[in-house]
Amino acid sequence: MKNYSSLKKLNSECVECTSCNLSKTRKNVVVGKGNESAQVLIIGEGPGEQEDITGLPFVGRAGKMLDTALSSVDIDPLEDCYITNIVKCRPPNNRKPSAAESEACMPWLNEQVNLLKPKIIILAGSTAVQSFLGINEPISKIRGQWIEKDNIKYMPIFHPSYLLRNPSKNKGKPKWLTWQDLKKVKKELNSI
Numbered sequence: 001m002k003n004y005s006s007l008k009k010l011n012s013e014c015v016e017c018t019s020c021n022l023s024k025t026r027k028n029v030v031v032g033k034g035n036e037s038a039q040v041l042i043i044g045e046g047p048g049e050q051e052d053i054t055g056l057p058f059v060g061r062a063g064k065m066l067d068t069a070l071s072s073v074d075i076d077p078l079e080d081c082y083i084t085n086i087v088k089c090r091p092p093n094n095r096k097p098s099a100a101e102s103e104a105c106m107p108w109l110n111e112q113v114n115l116l117k118p119k120i121i122i123l124a125g126s127t128a129v130q131s132f133l134g135i136n137e138p139i140s141k142i143r144g145q146w147i148e149k150d151n152i153k154y155m156p157i158f159h160p161s162y163l164l165r166n167p168s169k170n171k172g173k174p175k176w177l178t179w180q181d182l183k184k185v186k187k188e189l190n191s192i
């Protein structure tokens with residue numbers, strides 16, 4: 001992977017990528033969206049059906065859930081964040097990306113991190129945590145705890161799809177816990 005001088009250049013080459021089998025079934029490569037000067041990078045697992053159709057990450061029901069969760073702590077999803085995924089092409093039937101697919105796509109993500117230089121990275125779901133940090137703990141165990149590496153603070157949270165399946169807002173439930181996690185992110189963001 002070469003070093004890119006801008007996200008625009010990276011994006012234009014990433015959309016042509018055929019480095020793994022997901023290129024055979026995708027409609028669009030979903031590179032990322034948001035503010036390229038943002039301090040917060042959000043990394044999910046991979047594009048779903050709506051993302052594959054539109055070429056944009058987190059635009060389906062899970063995306064709306066993420067937007068709502070961020071807005072509830074006064075983080076603007078598009079102004080304060082840049083949003084992407086571990087794999088840029090949709091795994092068929094929304095299955096988890098394989099280790100080989102995640103590995104093949106990682107150079108794109110690493111280069112995005114190099115260019116964006118985020119201070120905070122939110123890792124949404126266990127696939128993002130495992131693939132990016134190599135931590136195999138269940139997300140329920142590590143969510144909400146800052147992990148610091150190479151001058152970047154990482155916050156693991158539940159994937160928004162999981163919140164859709166667990167709609168209760170009661171104290172101690174996944175939605176409430178995510179709200180606590182994002183409040184920590186907002187506090188950190190305010191201190192930058």
Ligand code: SF4
Pocket residue numbers: 014017018019020021022023029087088089101104105108
């Ligand atoms: S998932 Fe990543 S590595 Fe695989 S084809 Fe798409 S952009 Fe390339």
